[in-house]
Amino acid sequence: MSANxxxxxxxxxxxxxxxxxxxxxxxxxxxxxxxxxxxxxxPLIFELGNKNMLVIDNILIAIxxxxxxxxxxxxxxxxxxxxxxxxxxxxxxxxxxxxxxxDSHVLITHFWPVMIILSGVMGAVFGAIVGLPALRLKHLxxxxxxxxxxxxxxxxxxxxxxxxxxxTIYIGRVAWLTGQVGRKDHYLFWYFIIxxxxxxxxxxxxxxxxxxxxxSLVAVRDNDxxxxxMGMNPGLTKVYAFALAGFxxxxxxxxxxxxxxxxxxxxxxxxxxxGYLAMAIVGGLGTLNGSFWGPVAIKFLDxxxxxxxxxxxxxxxxxxxxxxxxxxxxxxxxxxxFLMFEPRGIANWWRITKxxxxxxxxxx
Amino acid sequence: xxxxxSLFLNALLVLVVMFAFTAQAYAGGKVYxxxxxxxxxxxxxxxxxxxxxGTEDYFKFVxxxxxxxxxxxxxxxxxxxxxxxxxxxxxxxYLEDGIVMYLNYSTGSTLGLKRDFDEEKIxxxxxxxxxxxxxxxxxxxxxxxxxxxQLVILAEYxxxxxKSGKAKVALFVHPSAFGRGPVADVEKAVAAGLNIELVEVxxxxxxxxxxxxxxxxxxxxxxxxxxxxxxxxxxxxxxxAQRLQLSASSFGEAGKFTFLGxxxxxxxxxxxxxxxxxxxxxxxxxxxxxxxxGAGTEAQLALAKKYGRDxxxxxxxxxxxxxxxxxxxxxxxxxxxxxxxxxxxxxxxxMLNQMNGGNAYKPYSTSxxxxxxxxxxxxxxxxxxxxxxxxxxxxxxEPMQSEYMQKIK
Numbered sequence: 001m002s003a004n005x006x007x008x009x010x011x012x013x014x015x016x017x018x019x020x021x022x023x024x025x026x027x028x029x030x031x032x033x034x035x036x037x038x039x040x041x042x043p044l045i046f047e048l049g050n051k052n053m054l055v056i057d058n059i060l061i062a063i064x065x066x067x068x069x070x071x072x073x074x075x076x077x078x079x080x081x082x083x084x085x086x087x088x089x090x091x092x093x094x095x096x097x098x099x100x101x102x103d104s105h106v107l108i109t110h111f112w113p114v115m116i117i118l119s120g121v122m123g124a125v126f127g128a129i130v131g132l133p134a135l136r137l138k139h140l141x142x143x144x145x146x147x148x149x150x151x152x153x154x155x156x157x158x159x160x161x162x163x164x165x166x167x168t169i170y171i172g173r174v175a176w177l178t179g180q181v182g183r184k185d186h187y188l189f190w191y192f193i194i195x196x197x198x199x200x201x202x203x204x205x206x207x208x209x210x211x212x213x214x215x216s217l218v219a220v221r222d223n224d225x226x227x228x229x230m231g232m233n234p235g236l237t238k239v240y241a242f243a244l245a246g247f248x249x250x251x252x253x254x255x256x257x258x259x260x261x262x263x264x265x266x267x268x269x270x271x272x273x274x275g276y277l278a279m280a281i282v283g284g285l286g287t288l289n290g291s292f293w294g295p296v297a298i299k300f301l302d303x304x305x306x307x308x309x310x311x312x313x314x315x316x317x318x319x320x321x322x323x324x325x326x327x328x329x330x331x332x333x334x335x336x337x338f339l340m341f342e343p344r345g346i347a348n349w350w351r352i353t354k355x356x357x358x359x360x361x362x363x364x
Numbered sequence: 365x366x367x368x369x370s371l372f373l374n375a376l377l378v379l380v381v382m383f384a385f386t387a388q389a390y391a392g393g394k395v396y397x398x399x400x401x402x403x404x405x406x407x408x409x410x411x412x413x414x415x416x417x418g419t420e421d422y423f424k425f426v427x428x429x430x431x432x433x434x435x436x437x438x439x440x441x442x443x444x445x446x447x448x449x450x451x452x453x454x455x456x457x458y459l460e461d462g463i464v465m466y467l468n469y470s471t472g473s474t475l476g477l478k479r480d481f482d483e484e485k486i487x488x489x490x491x492x493x494x495x496x497x498x499x500x501x502x503x504x505x506x507x508x509x510x511x512x513x514q515l516v517i518l519a520e521y522x523x524x525x526x527k528s529g530k531a532k533v534a535l536f537v538h539p540s541a542f543g544r545g546p547v548a549d550v551e552k553a554v555a556a557g558l559n560i561e562l563v564e565v566x567x568x569x570x571x572x573x574x575x576x577x578x579x580x581x582x583x584x585x586x587x588x589x590x591x592x593x594x595x596x597x598x599x600x601x602x603x604x605a606q607r608l609q610l611s612a613s614s615f616g617e618a619g620k621f622t623f624l625g626x627x628x629x630x631x632x633x634x635x636x637x638x639x640x641x642x643x644x645x646x647x648x649x650x651x652x653x654x655x656x657x658g659a660g661t662e663a664q665l666a667l668a669k670k671y672g673r674d675x676x677x678x679x680x681x682x683x684x685x686x687x688x689x690x691x692x693x694x695x696x697x698x699x700x701x702x703x704x705x706x707x708x709x710x711x712x713x714x715m716l717n718q719m720n721g722g723n724a725y726k727p728y729s730t731s732x733x734x735x736x737x738x739x740x741x742x743x744x745x746x747x748x749x750x751x752x753x754x755x756x757x758x759x760x761x762e763p764m765q766s767e768y769m770q771k772i773k
């Protein structure tokens with residue numbers, strides 16, 4: 001390790017403790033702090049309209065959900081194609097309180113941090129239950145088990161009157177120190193809250209991955225028999241991975257419910273699950289920063305394709321309905337192209353950029 | 365020399381452009397912004413696409429023919445792909461643009477954004493005629509009578525025209541709020557004395573074969589199937605019935621099914637999908653259709669021709685529905701101007717609530733006048749029943765209002 005941490009051009013560890021630091025160099029820490037200051041500060045300087053803030057909030061919620069999916073699929077290697085259902089569990093936990101107590105009950109409007117955590121816990125419980133087949137199943141079979149959960153979830157929500165048969169269940173406006181968060185500040189308020197949650201959960205994952213619990217996820221993914229031989233419990237690890245992913249998804253669901261001020265079935269369908277999976281793949285499976293890149297890239301692409309489909313929908317003959325096909329076509333194409341040419345996702349581009357700038361002006 | 369000439373031409377061009385802009389500014393017309401979000405692509409875009417064209421064309425017509433004098437309507441139409449999340453985003457964008465009225469589409473998004481409409485105190489005309497849209501909302505105005513009204517009217521028609529005894533009826537509904545919504549009202553109407561027996565309510569899936577369902581209904585003695593869904597499942601069902609030789613050749617034929625349906629089940633798209641199986645299909649809506657010639661439908665076809673629409677769009681009842689909401693918006697703006705009121709959300713809302721009695725509006729696209737008040741939020745109360753005869757929809761009787769809906773409301 002260089003004596004001067006500001007000039008470090010490589011990572012040299014002389015103790016395990018050094019290796020376990022969150023930031024390897026002072027420059028890393030400074031950059032990150034600066035980045036955080038910008039993220040929290042820019043809305044106070046540049047006023048963005050509600051529409052754009054809603055888009056940004058939506059991306060941040062997707063980041064929370066994809067962080068969870070990355071834990072179970074990326075780090076633990078367990079394919080989950082029912083992630084939107086776990087997000088839905090979080091949202092419908094909140095919705096259940098709304099149905100039972102009323103949408104403006106103090107528990108929902110004033111104790112919203114508790115409700116968000118509770119939704120996460122409910123997501124974790126369901127995650128653990130759905131993870132139980134992972135004790136016996138692997139690969140495609142496990143994927144089908146998660147798909148079944150998605151189907152059961154959809155059926156339950158659509159047919160139970162308690163869940164309003166999938167119609168919107170309203171969630172009241174929350175209160176903050178200054179009183180009720182009004183319509184004008186709604187999306188900005190939730191931007192700060194979700195961003196804080198993203199940062200906390202991001203650090204949470206980073207720290208988990210440095211503990212034996214996190215390392216056991218990777219070990220079980222790489223070779224569960226070897227992990228078993230080394231004293232880990234692969235079954236428990238898999239269930240725990242699902243529970244952890246469920247927690248993140250549950251939190252994302254509660255945030256979605258609060259931002260949209262309602263819970264409707266259509267935000268938690270199989271299509272959304274595939275969307276989360278695409279975000280994780282495009283971002284980079286098994287990387288923390290991939291969980292940020294993926295949602296940003298896919299949501300941005302979504303917006304662009306939406307505009308393109310809208311324009312073409314106006315001009316192409318309605319009978320052909322080509323515009324409708326544009327979105328799934330682009331979506332599928334992007335996933336296939338990433339799987340073929342950059343299976344490590346955008347996170348790999350970030351890694352290359354970082355290593356290049358770290359070594360510059362030297363080539364290696 | 366050459367550069368001097370080019371400099372002169374450029375200067376002239378700049379002057380022309382400046383003059384054009386100045387002239388436009390001096391025209392003094394106000395621009396009223398309207399927002400519309402609907403499914404131009406994605407699920408139900410077969411209805412949303414012509415609907416958007418109807419609205420777009422009518423607003424163009426208003427501006428081109430100076431119906432509002434020098435004032436113009438600027439209606440931004442955006443695709444929401446039938447997704448509430450996207451609709452919400454579009455709505456937020458429109459609010460930032462300063463819209464005075466909003467045109468929405470699906471049942472899901474109308475229910476999802478209901479609170480936003482009330483908070484923003486903005487009048488909304490959706491393309492969803494779900495009665496539940498009106499519960500707890502002051503700002504949603506249904507263009508025509510609700511799906512509940514439509515189903516009850518069809519049930520009343522069955523009760524009146526059934527040849528022997530009590531008619532056995534099954535409902536065939538979409539598995540969503542849109543489909544399920546009117547079921548309770550039909551049940552209430554039956555409880556209130558409507559002379560039919562509701563044998564079964566079938567929520568259809570995505571199955572491509574309805575043989576088992578049709579056989580089951582037949583074994584239960586069902587003679588009439590009333591649908592509240594979209595065209596494609598109805599087309600599948602009536603084609604299956606035809607294949608099984610279970611379709612009635614005339615209304616109420618014994619031992620056969622007579623099929624009936626609400627607004628989104630019918631129209632020319634159903635005939636295109638089902639072909640000959642659509643023959644003798646009974647359908648109700650609040651709009652005029654081009655296969656029944658009249659001044660209204662001539663105006664509709666002329667509008668479509670003026671703006672270069674294809675025949676499919678021109679003949680679509682969804683094109684008529686799109687025109688109708690644009691007509692209502694134009695009319696309330698006109699009335700606000702005539703009353704010397706500012707054209708803003710509050711005044712347009714006021715104008716809509718006053719659109720009743722002698723003030724009811726009679727657009728060319730509908731089967732009856734459009735009337736709203738603080739207690740009546742459904743525009744066209746008189747619904748027309750049509751049936752397919754020789755490959756086209758023809759009028760059955762005169763437009764009517766549901767008798768039992770008045771009783772159970």
